[in-house]
Amino acid sequence: MKIKVDAAGSVAHLALKGDIDDGAQAAMGDxxxxxxxxxxxxxxxGIGRINSIGVKGWIAGLESxxxxxxxxxxxxxxxxxxxxxxxxxxxxxxxxxSLQATFTCEDxxxxxxxxxxxKDDAPVRPKDLVCTRSEEHTSELQSH
Numbered sequence: 001m002k003i004k005v006d007a008a009g010s011v012a013h014l015a016l017k018g019d020i021d022d023g024a025q026a027a028m029g030d031x032x033x034x035x036x037x038x039x040x041x042x043x044x045x046g047i048g049r050i051n052s053i054g055v056k057g058w059i060a061g062l063e064s065x066x067x068x069x070x071x072x073x074x075x076x077x078x079x080x081x082x083x084x085x086x087x088x089x090x091x092x093x094x095x096x097x098s099l100q101a102t103f104t105c106e107d108x109x110x111x112x113x114x115x116x117x118x119k120d121d122a123p124v125r126p127k128d129l130v131c132t133r134s135e136e137h138t139s140e141l142q143s144h
Contacts, residue, residue, distance in 0.1 A: 001027045001047075001054075005034045012038040017046035020054035028061025037068055041097070045075035050083050059089045066093055074098045075115065099123075103143050105131035 001018040012035040050058075065071050073080070074097040081099055084091035101116045101123075110131055117124045 003027050003031050005031050007034050007036065007038060010038055012036070012040050013043065014040060015043045015046060019048040020050040020058050022051075022053045022057065024054045025057030025061045028058070028065065032064065035065070035069070039070045039072070040065055041072045041074060043075050044073050044077065044080050047077065047080055050079055055083065055087055055090060059087075062090075062092075062094070070095070072097050076100065078102070101143055103129060107131070 001016060001020055001024050004015040004017070006013040006015075014031065014035075062071065071093070072095040073091065076084075076096055076099040078100065080091075081096075084096075096118050098115055098117045100113050102111050103114055103126075104111050108131060112131075114126045114128065116126055
């Protein structure tokens, strides 16, 4: 896993790319100095696979990041959210700012992945919830 850091100002923006695997803890430790004591906002859009060894290292790295800092995640895909549900320590004490959710058209069964923002611990309904398969077909998408 590679981590790109933009630590200008009071917030450190981190962009993750790659798999959360046996190198996760080391990668997280490598950026510790650049982060300082800033609030951390992690863009999870580039995360690929997550394996069990990576989960262990991720939790250890996250514990270190959370010492005297607030940590938030954005652009979380299903695999990240699923892991946070199955293993609470995976995102414990952190805020989820946005996540990718699957919406399905009940008429044509077409699925779309949409970004859902979270405000006050509740999802905010995306504005673009119409299936655009064709001009005649304008069914509202349903989440699942």
